[in-house]
Amino acid sequence: MIELDRAGRTFKVRRNVVHAVRDLSFTVSAGEFVGCLGPNGAGKSTTIKMLCGILTPTSGRVRVAGLDPSRRRTALARRIGVVFGQRTTLWWDLPLADSFELIRLLHKIERAAFRARLAELTDTLDLGAFLRTPVRQLSLGQRMRGDLAAALLHAPEVLVLDEPTIGLDVVSKAGIREFLLRVNAEQGTTVLLTTHDLGDVERLCRRVVLIDHGRLAFDGTLADLMATAPAHEDIEDVVTRLYKGEAVLADGGPAGADQ
Amino acid sequence: MVRTYFLLAWTWTRAAAAYPVSFWLMTVLSLAVAATDLAVILVVFANTTSLAGFSREEVLFLYGAASLPFTLCDLFVSNLDRVSRHIKDGTLDTFLIRPAGAWLQLATDRFTPTRAGRVVQAAVVLVWAVAALDLDPGRLWMLPVMTATGLVIFTSLWTLAGAAQFALTDAPEVVNAFTYGGHQLTQYPLAIYGRDLVRGVTYVLPLAFVNWQPGLYVLGRADPFGTPEFMRFLGPVAAPALALLAALAWRQGVRHYRSTGS
Numbered sequence: 222m223i224e225l226d227r228a229g230r231t232f233k234v235r236r237n238v239v240h241a242v243r244d245l246s247f248t249v250s251a252g253e254f255v256g257c258l259g260p261n262g263a264g265k266s267t268t269i270k271m272l273c274g275i276l277t278p279t280s281g282r283v284r285v286a287g288l289d290p291s292r293r294r295t296a297l298a299r300r301i302g303v304v305f306g307q308r309t310t311l312w313w314d315l316p317l318a319d320s321f322e323l324i325r326l327l328h329k330i331e332r333a334a335f336r337a338r339l340a341e342l343t344d345t346l347d348l349g350a351f352l353r354t355p356v357r358q359l360s361l362g363q364r365m366r367g368d369l370a371a372a373l374l375h376a377p378e379v380l381v382l383d384e385p386t387i388g389l390d391v392v393s394k395a396g397i398r399e400f401l402l403r404v405n406a407e408q409g410t411t412v413l414l415t416t417h418d419l420g421d422v423e424r425l426c427r428r429v430v431l432i433d434h435g436r437l438a439f440d441g442t443l444a445d446l447m448a449t450a451p452a453h454e455d456i457e458d459v460v461t462r463l464y465k466g467e468a469v470l471a472d473g474g475p476a477g478a479d480q
Numbered sequence: 481m482v483r484t485y486f487l488l489a490w491t492w493t494r495a496a497a498a499y500p501v502s503f504w505l506m507t508v509l510s511l512a513v514a515a516t517d518l519a520v521i522l523v524v525f526a527n528t529t530s531l532a533g534f535s536r537e538e539v540l541f542l543y544g545a546a547s548l549p550f551t552l553c554d555l556f557v558s559n560l561d562r563v564s565r566h567i568k569d570g571t572l573d574t575f576l577i578r579p580a581g582a583w584l585q586l587a588t589d590r591f592t593p594t595r596a597g598r599v600v601q602a603a604v605v606l607v608w609a610v611a612a613l614d615l616d617p618g619r620l621w622m623l624p625v626m627t628a629t630g631l632v633i634f635t636s637l638w639t640l641a642g643a644a645q646f647a648l649t650d651a652p653e654v655v656n657a658f659t660y661g662g663h664q665l666t667q668y669p670l671a672i673y674g675r676d677l678v679r680g681v682t683y684v685l686p687l688a689f690v691n692w693q694p695g696l697y698v699l700g701r702a703d704p705f706g707t708p709e710f711m712r713f714l715g716p717v718a719a720p721a722l723a724l725l726a727a728l729a730w731r732q733g734v735r736h737y738r739s740t741g742s
Binding site for chain 2 (some may be wrong): 266270272273275277294298299305310314315323325327328
């Protein structure tokens with residue numbers, strides 16, 4: 222469903238070329254739930270943006286749902302849902318329900334199918350109380366639930382989330398996690414999320430992809446990741462050592478060996 | 481595409497209605513700005529009977545013929561020049577994940593019908609000038625042609641302005657020189673400018689084909705700069721060429737979009 226083959230993206234910053242992502246390869250099969258980890262600036266967001274067609278890779282190959290994201294962006298938009306934790310995709314001054322209606326028209330979703338889908342999402346995400354509220358007046362937790370609903374209205378095959386739980390309180394976080402697990406289990410939606418919240422990883426992700434300095438530093442199950450460390454360490458210790466580049470990685474090299 | 485355009489435009493209209501005071505202020509302000517443009521021409525003719533050999537009615541004809549397509553573009557596509565702001569705010573990402581073209585979404589971004597007043601003003605001036613002038617009816621077919629040409633040229637200019645902002649994120653105002661500046665320039669007979677400038681807006685940036693060249697044909701006048709007669713009809717060639725260039729530039733711009741860190 223998601224394929225990266227030696228994908229790379231460079232940025233020119235003044236005279237220097239910065240490799241935000243380099244030679245990144247991994248694949249995600251249909252129905253998987255994958256967490257993408259990495260320290261700030263590791264290239265997680267750049268990767269996500271290449272997957273949804275916002276950024277054009279400077280090298281390598283990217284495929285999502287069989288499409289080249291940067292060349293078939295609008296076709297891909299009909300098949301994936303994208304959520305940015307730090308930025309809403311809803312229309313700021315419109316009531317939530319109006320944003321949804323607009324998404325229906327943009328995605329050309331049939332009215333009956335849309336109604337059923339919206340009713341279901343309103344129910345599971347508990348949106349009923351603020352459907353008529355302009356987006357700018359929503360709390361962060363409400364807005365995030367609205368964004369999730371917006372990303373799923375067209376029943377996408379793939380859901381890509383960039384830090385969906387950032388800034389949320391424990392109750393909101395739990396609600397979002399439970400919802401994502403349901404979407405993945407019941408509808409078989411492939412989910413890829415980035416996060417700094419290790420609770421997200423523990424509760425959600427069967428598989429973890431760790432990106433550091435734009436390269437793949439680890440790819441395996443959460444159990445595999447824990448197995449790389451002494452038994453008394455918890456996930457936080459393991460990830461801390463990985464981020465600091467102290468751990469030996471799956472491919473044998475230290476994390477962030479070069480830049 | 482047209483359906484999506486109006487859908488998004490209507491959305492922004494409703495969003496703008498959330499701020500009613502701003503809505504009415506904008507309407508009044510945009511009409512006031514348009515009125516000053518016109519006032520300048522009328523003041524000039526209060527002191528002289530001709531401007532570079534053109535009568536008041538002829539100058540108003542050229543003004544209307546340039547302003548009609550310009551104000552229509554100002555209404556419908558001018559928000560393309562907000563690209564740099566969306567790049568800086570990071571909001572362009574949002575546009576790129578929707579199943580509609582980025583160009584269309586940016587063109588409709590913050591669409592406001594308050595600019596429609598200026599279109600009406602331009603149309604009124606044009607119609608009045610045409611009625612006041614004793615024009616050869618056999619040449620009036622050029623009016624719709626030149627308006628369409630002008631629409632394509634100004635839309636292309638705004639698209640180029642937007643495309644340039646992918647590279648010039650820090651200097652978005654530079655491109656205004658070509659869009660708003662282009663309109664200021666074409667409001668008057670090009671005969672008042674120097675020969676080199678007129679060459680530039682004929683052969684490089686084809687602004688002369690918005691109203692000057694075809695306008696000379698409608699008015700039945702020779703070009704003071706002595707360009708041959710067939711140049712009057714080259715608008716429909718120059719405009720698509722510019723549009724093609726603009727489309728390619730836009731494509732390059734989007735492909736080289738860098739997004740923002742988050």
